Amino acid sequence: MTQPRPAVLLFGPPGVGKGTQGAILGAIPGLFHMSSGDMFRSINRESEAGRLFHEVSSRGELVPDELTIRLWTQFMSERYDGTPHQGSVVLLDGIPRSTNQARLLEPEIDVRLVIHLVCRDVDAMVARLRKRAIKQGRPDDADESVIRRRHQVYQQETAPLLQYYPPGLVREIDALGTPLAVLRQIVDVLEPALRGCLLAP
Numbered sequence: 001m002t003q004p005r006p007a008v009l010l011f012g013p014p015g016v017g018k019g020t021q022g023a024i025l026g027a028i029p030g031l032f033h034m035s036s037g038d039m040f041r042s043i044n045r046e047s048e049a050g051r052l053f054h055e056v057s058s059r060g061e062l063v064p065d066e067l068t069i070r071l072w073t074q075f076m077s078e079r080y081d082g083t084p085h086q087g088s089v090v091l092l093d094g095i096p097r098s099t100n101q102a103r104l105l106e107p108e109i110d111v112r113l114v115i116h117l118v119c120r121d122v123d124a125m126v127a128r129l130r131k132r133a134i135k136q137g138r139p140d141d142a143d144e145s146v147i148r149r150r151h152q153v154y155q156q157e158t159a160p161l162l163q164y165y166p167p168g169l170v171r172e173i174d175a176l177g178t179p180l181a182v183l184r185q186i187v188d189v190l191e192p193a194l195r196g197c198l199l200a201p
């Protein structure tokens with residue numbers, strides 16, 4: 001059996017800024033950014049998994065856990081070689097999204113830190129997603145009722161995960177500021193948590 005990979009979770013509701021921060025942090029040598037949403041969007045639309053993804057995501061629902069974890073495992077084995085150059089720490093954005101997914105991932109990842117991006121202003125996140133939908137042509141974010149459903153699903157299925165991890169692993173970050181202000185808070189918790197994991201270039 002392979003060793004679990006050290007991992008950091010980027011956690012928070014849709015539209016809170018996980019993707020923005022993930023893309024920035026993923027540029028740091030030693031950190032490998034993996035977005036499950038991007039993984040699903042890269043699947044061929046005509047495949048069975050692709051059709052299922054488009055059907056469930058256009059309703060704001062989640063892809064079933066077993067399929068999600070199977071695709072994740074395949075994605076990681078194809079794209080991630082675990083060398084320090086590519087990334088010795090995996091930065092997971094959007095996965096796990098339920099307690100069951102966290103259990104299924106347990107043999108694969110060793111969670112060192114959960115970065116919980118907090119924003120209690122749902123309307124601000126909805127507005128952000130609608131703006132992005134226009135830019136990126138994402139059907140799940142174009143319709144306000146679907147966005148609201150995504151938030152409901154987050155509260156019901158994903159937020160309980162915060163109780164799954166030991167409280168000492170979870171750090172709250174105020175996600176309302178500018179990307180740089182949010183980044184500064186993340187770096188403050190990430191650097192000590194990963195000291196010794198990331199090699200100096």
Ligand code: AMP
Nearest residue numbers: 036037040057061062063068094095097
């Ligand atoms: P995201 O870009 O992370 O908001 O994900 C877009 C959509 O992909 C979600 O609304 C879900 O339908 C699906 N998705 C992404 N990650 C997961 C996951 N970990 N489990 C189940 N479905 C997911």
